[in-house]
Amino acid sequence: xxxxxxxxxxxxxxxxxxxxxxxxxxxxxxxxxxxxxxxxxxxxxxxxxxxxxxxxxxxxxxxxxxxxxxxxxxxxxxxxxxxxxxxxxxxxxxxxxxxxxxxxxxxxxxxxxxxxxxxxxxxxxxxxxxxxxxxxxxxxxxxxxxxxxxxxxxxxxxxxxxxxxxxxxxxxxxxxxxxxxxxxxxxxxxxxxxxxxxxxxxxxxxxxxxxx
Amino acid sequence: xxxxxxxxxxxxxxxxxxxxxxxxxxxxxxxxxxxxxxxxxxxxxxxxxxxxxxxxxxxxxxxxxxxxxxxxxxxxxxxxxxxxxxxxxxxxxxxxxxxxxxxxxxxxxxxxxxxxxxxxxxxxxxxxxxxxxxxxxxxxxxxxxxxxxxxxxxxxxxxxxxxxxxxxxxxxxxxxxxxxxxxxxxxxxxxxxxxxxxxxxxxxxxxxxxxxxxxxxxxxxxxxxxxxxxxxxxxxxxxxxxxxxxxxxxxxxxxxxxxxxxxxxxxxxxxxxxxxxxxxxxxxxxxxxxxxxxxxxxxxxxxxxxxxxxxxxxxxxxxxxxxxxxxxxxxxxxxxxxxxxxxxxxxxxxxxxxxxxxxxxxxxxxxxxxxxxxxxxxxxxxxxxxxxxxxxxxxxxxxxxxxxxxxxxxxxxxxxxxxxxxxxxxxxxxxxxxxxxxxxxxxxxxxxxxxxxxxxxxxxxxxxxxxxxxxxxxxxxxxxxxxxxxxxxxxxxxxxxxxxxxxxxxxxxxxxxxxxxxxxxxxxxxxxxxxxxxx
Numbered sequence: 001x002x003x004x005x006x007x008x009x010x011x012x013x014x015x016x017x018x019x020x021x022x023x024x025x026x027x028x029x030x031x032x033x034x035x036x037x038x039x040x041x042x043x044x045x046x047x048x049x050x051x052x053x054x055x056x057x058x059x060x061x062x063x064x065x066x067x068x069x070x071x072x073x074x075x076x077x078x079x080x081x082x083x084x085x086x087x088x089x090x091x092x093x094x095x096x097x098x099x100x101x102x103x104x105x106x107x108x109x110x111x112x113x114x115x116x117x118x119x120x121x122x123x124x125x126x127x128x129x130x131x132x133x134x135x136x137x138x139x140x141x142x143x144x145x146x147x148x149x150x151x152x153x154x155x156x157x158x159x160x161x162x163x164x165x166x167x168x169x170x171x172x173x174x175x176x177x178x179x180x181x182x183x184x185x186x187x188x189x190x191x192x193x194x195x196x197x198x199x200x201x202x203x204x205x206x207x208x209x210x211x212x
Numbered sequence: 213x214x215x216x217x218x219x220x221x222x223x224x225x226x227x228x229x230x231x232x233x234x235x236x237x238x239x240x241x242x243x244x245x246x247x248x249x250x251x252x253x254x255x256x257x258x259x260x261x262x263x264x265x266x267x268x269x270x271x272x273x274x275x276x277x278x279x280x281x282x283x284x285x286x287x288x289x290x291x292x293x294x295x296x297x298x299x300x301x302x303x304x305x306x307x308x309x310x311x312x313x314x315x316x317x318x319x320x321x322x323x324x325x326x327x328x329x330x331x332x333x334x335x336x337x338x339x340x341x342x343x344x345x346x347x348x349x350x351x352x353x354x355x356x357x358x359x360x361x362x363x364x365x366x367x368x369x370x371x372x373x374x375x376x377x378x379x380x381x382x383x384x385x386x387x388x389x390x391x392x393x394x395x396x397x398x399x400x401x402x403x404x405x406x407x408x409x410x411x412x413x414x415x416x417x418x419x420x421x422x423x424x425x426x427x428x429x430x431x432x433x434x435x436x437x438x439x440x441x442x443x444x445x446x447x448x449x450x451x452x453x454x455x456x457x458x459x460x461x462x463x464x465x466x467x468x469x470x471x472x473x474x475x476x477x478x479x480x481x482x483x484x485x486x487x488x489x490x491x492x493x494x495x496x497x498x499x500x501x502x503x504x505x506x507x508x509x510x511x512x513x514x515x516x517x518x519x520x521x522x523x524x525x526x527x528x529x530x531x532x533x534x535x536x537x538x539x540x541x542x543x544x545x546x547x548x549x550x551x552x553x554x555x556x557x558x559x560x561x562x563x564x565x566x567x568x569x570x571x572x573x574x575x576x577x578x579x580x581x582x583x584x585x586x587x588x589x590x591x592x593x594x595x596x597x598x599x600x601x602x603x604x605x606x607x608x609x610x611x612x613x614x615x616x617x618x619x620x621x622x623x624x625x626x627x628x629x630x631x632x633x634x635x636x637x638x639x640x641x642x643x644x645x646x647x648x649x650x651x652x653x654x655x656x657x658x659x660x661x662x663x664x665x666x667x668x669x670x671x672x673x674x675x676x677x678x679x680x681x682x683x684x685x686x687x688x689x690x691x692x693x694x695x696x697x698x699x700x701x702x703x704x705x706x707x708x709x710x711x712x713x714x715x716x717x718x719x720x721x722x723x724x725x726x727x728x729x730x731x732x733x734x735x736x737x738x739x740x741x742x743x744x745x746x747x
Contacts, residue, residue: 011320011321012314012319012320012321012322012323012325012394012398013398014734018397018398021397022323022324022393022396022397022398025392025393025396025397026323026324026389026390026393029388029389029392029393029423030389032423032424033385033389033423033424033426033427034427036424036425036427036428037427037428037430037431038431039427039428039431040427040428040431040432040435040461040464041431041435043461044435044446044457044461047454047457048446048452048453051452052452055452129442129444130438130441130442130443130444130445131442133444139450139451139452140451140452142444142451143446143451143452143453146444146445146446147446150435150438
């Protein structure tokens with residue numbers, strides 16, 4: 001290995017393959033950070049659900065079961081298209097990638113739209129702790145609803161970032177910068193998107209499926 | 213007689229590649245980013261130190277007549293917040309780690325140079341927000357932001373300060389992520405894991421902590437701020453929430469954060485001790501594994517901050533035992549440093565003076581940590597000056613001594629110039645004396661029962677407090693002198709040459725200051741680390 005590169009174009013890598021593995025490790029490290037970021041909320045949820053099972057069940061009753069369920073289906077389907085997009089670019093089908101990523105992003109937007117309408121309904125029903133709250137029920141129900149809003153809103157922020165990244169992929173692909181040999185960005189964004197999905201896979205049962 | 217044709221001034225490597233402000237503010241060179249961090253954290257150090265000076269001044273008299281209690285509360289919060297998040301945590305990783313790590317592994321830069329620059333900007337943003345919080349009146353919660361005081365009752369700028377820390381946290385995460393990938397993927401050919409210098413091992417372990425602990429702090433502060441903003445939250449006892457949960461989450465970050473401050477120091481000291489005794493480090497692999505085990509154990513001991521918080525006594529016993537366990541790898545390291553010095557060919561250069569200071573002070577700090585980890589003893593010592601003295605022996609006696617030693621050791625590499633050795637030795641000794649004078653009396657004060665965070669105290673504590681304040685003045689001199697001579701030597705010091713200490717390590721195989729791309733030829737490593745010729 002030699003350092004043939006001039007000082008004006010510093011790149012820490014000796015070739016593209018080395019850069020790709022580094023990027024992958026970077027994304028996995030970021031995901032590790034993210035898990036701990038959500039981890040504090042999951043811990044708080046577990047502690048209080050253990051302490052106040054009845055109040056949490058009552059809070060879960062106030063959520064719209066079907067919105068959550070439909071959203072789970074929407075998000076899992078989006079992940080399917082993300083994985084298909086990755087498979088497409090592996091065999092060099094750039095049009096196929098474009099279609100798959102567009103569908104992924106579209107389903108992501110649909111998810112956020114459903115989430116937003118859910119928030120709006122809860123606002124109308126006075127179920128937003130700290131902003132508009134007037135529900136009858138045990139005081140600890142507010143803990144559940146507070147956690148519901150913080151966890152789903154944090155998840156939604158990650159969805160927004162993911163949709164932005166998908167848009168970036170679409171631009172790259174339109175400019176012909178992705179191909180069978182240059183597909184690292186697709187698997188990177190895919191990793192992130194699947195991670196955000198995984199968070200929801202945990203949120204859905206914890207928030208919506210508490211035994212009635 | 214001066215030569216007729218004076219030789220061309222030696223190239224100043226990366227320093228002379230662009231001299232405009234933009235060339236610094238838009239740089240992606242890890243060495244320049246390290247210097248940007250150096251300036252920034254030195255600025256914050258001066259702010260934090262000024263707060264400490266005011267507190268020590270106030271404490272020379274028992275009746276608290278210099279300032280109100282409220283001002284005093286804001287001062288110790290300022291001191292804690294600034295020193296922990298804006299000086300100590302970035303100190304060795306972001307300055308020395310950024311500068312030395314890529315050089316030490318034979319890389320051209322860190323893995324993500326743009327992210328590296330972004331991390332500095334994020335840090336500066338966080339710092340400016342924190343400064344704003346200070347300027348508009350400060351915060352009175354203490355650096356720990358315990359709920360429900362911080363979330364409900366405090367009338368100070370908690371939100372702004374928490375935002376500043378939250379933002380700065382992302383800079384830590386970016387730096388940690390960068391270093392992890394750099395160490396994994398950019399090592400020079402032949403540089404296997406067990407040929408890495410211990411400094412690299414230490415920075416690597418620190419980065420893992422940065423990446424895994426910092427996000428927990430971020431979410432905890434966010435939850436506290438939400439509770440403050442909306443008047444409802446999960447730490448609120450009115451709703452059945454538990455303020456103690458905040459402490460658990462906070463210390464889950466903040467105990468590992470102590471290791472963020474000390475582990476890199478251990479790495480630096482390993483380099484210094486080995487180089488200045490001209491010997492291979494004793495027990496290299498054990499040293500590497502003990503760094504990793506300290507990092508791992510650090511995640512399991514947070515409960516020792518909460519022995520008197522109504523945490524269950526069984527949890528207390530477990531946390532106490534786990535805390536004792538940390539002392540095993542720590543002691544192994546101390547013994548191995550001493551074994552390295554044993555029968556070495558020792559030169560008492562300035563960096564070694566700092567390393568020896570580290571050894572002495574870290575040992576005292578570590579041993580008093582065992583007092584505090586002992587459940588029953590901690591009930592007596594909790595929240596007294598004993599705790600203050602203990603963690604200053606670790607963070608300042610350990611962390612800052614190692615940082616100063618590292619700055620002196622790598623200064624010829626950073627600036628290409630030598631510092632004046634006489635002044636440097638003088639200030640190293642001054643810092644050691646001043647430090648002990650400041651903090652040793654605090655062990656006694658704490659043992660006698662003086663609580664922390666009060667500025668009015670019984671008159672019988674005055675003598676020890678005056679000694680402590682006098683020590684702080686000596687310490688201030690010790691810190692100001694290097695600031696002057698290092699700045700002077702940056703421009704006027706005598707030329708250092710590539711390897712003034714005759715040290716092993718790849719960073720010494722390139723000119724000082726290194727060229728922007730670090731190495732003319734990517735080095736190939738064929739030998740173990742610290743391969744000094746036999747004595």
